[in-house]
Amino acid sequence: MDTTAVQTALSRLGYAPGPIDGAWGAKTKGAVVSFQAAKGLTADGVLGPKTIAALQAAVAEMRPVAKAPTQAVEAPAKVQVGGIVPADWMPAARIERIIFHWTAGSHRASGLDRSHYHILIEVDGKLVCGTPSIAANGIGGTGPRASHTLSCNTGSIGVSLCCMAGAVESPFRAGSAPMSAVQWKTLADVLADLCRRYGVPVTPKTVLSHAEVQSNLGIRQRGKWDVARLAFDPSIVGAKACGDAMRAMVGARL
Numbered sequence: 486m487d488t489t490a491v492q493t494a495l496s497r498l499g500y501a502p503g504p505i506d507g508a509w510g511a512k513t514k515g516a517v518v519s520f521q522a523a524k525g526l527t528a529d530g531v532l533g534p535k536t537i538a539a540l541q542a543a544v545a546e547m548r549p550v551a552k553a554p555t556q557a558v559e560a561p562a563k564v565q566v567g568g569i570v571p572a573d574w575m576p577a578a579r580i581e582r583i584i585f586h587w588t589a590g591s592h593r594a595s596g597l598d599r600s601h602y603h604i605l606i607e608v609d610g611k612l613v614c615g616t617p618s619i620a621a622n623g624i625g626g627t628g629p630r631a632s633h634t635l636s637c638n639t640g641s642i643g644v645s646l647c648c649m650a651g652a653v654e655s656p657f658r659a660g661s662a663p664m665s666a667v668q669w670k671t672l673a674d675v676l677a678d679l680c681r682r683y684g685v686p687v688t689p690k691t692v693l694s695h696a697e698v699q700s701n702l703g704i705r706q707r708g709k710w711d712v713a714r715l716a717f718d719p720s721i722v723g724a725k726a727c728g729d730a731m732r733a734m735v736g737a738r739l
């Protein structure tokens with residue numbers, strides 16, 4: 486690996502190496518030290534064979550698998566280890582939390598849906614990239630952001646399931662586009678990729694649904710109940726129960 490390749494790898498893994506210019510400077514060395522420390526290697530900033538091997542392995546792990554997500558979730562006992570989110574959907578950014586939603590729309594992502602979220606998951610588990618970049622929502626980010634959660638967009642990635650048009654919370658009716666089990670499982674895969682990429686821990690304040698934002702972060706929302714019901718599993722009721730179930734699934738993938 487030459488210096489440019491090392492910088493590219495570090496950047497993709499979220500360790501800011503400075504500009505990718507092939508020049509070995511303090512920022513690149515600092516990023517190497519951080520990476521070594523995270524991997525339990527001697528944190529000396531020297532590119533020895535162990536460090537290079539660890540870098541190559543970490544990048545290989547990030548590569549999206551070729552299989553469609555629907556195939557991957559058919560075997561429920563097997564927890565997926567590879568990534569499903571393409572690496573170029575996850576640019577370097579300072580991210581503090583990931584908030585998951587439903588669109589309250591149809592089973593497919595509309596142009597409007599794409600403008601509000603970073604990643605959308607359609608009914609069959611197909612991923613659709615939103616129009617705003619995750620980098621814009623990162624702390625210190627610039628450019629058009631995704632506005633997905635009232636007063637809570639800075640440092641927040643928004644992921645949304647395409648479903649629940651016309652749904653009613655109480656008495657519960659799932660409406661014309663109920664959430665599918667495949668969407669829910671694919672969400673766990675996507676959240677695991679994002680947690681790994683951005684170093685976000687799986688806690689009720691850092692990986693949560695829109696419906697949990699008010700209770701878990703103390704930021705007022707206007708009657709949001711995404712996700713407080715699972716159309717395919719009526720035994721799980723309420724924002725906390727749904728959030729806890731999702732966090733357990735994400736934790737099992739990390």
Ligand SMILES: [Zn+2]
Nearest residue numbers: 586587695711
């Ligand atoms: Zn929402």
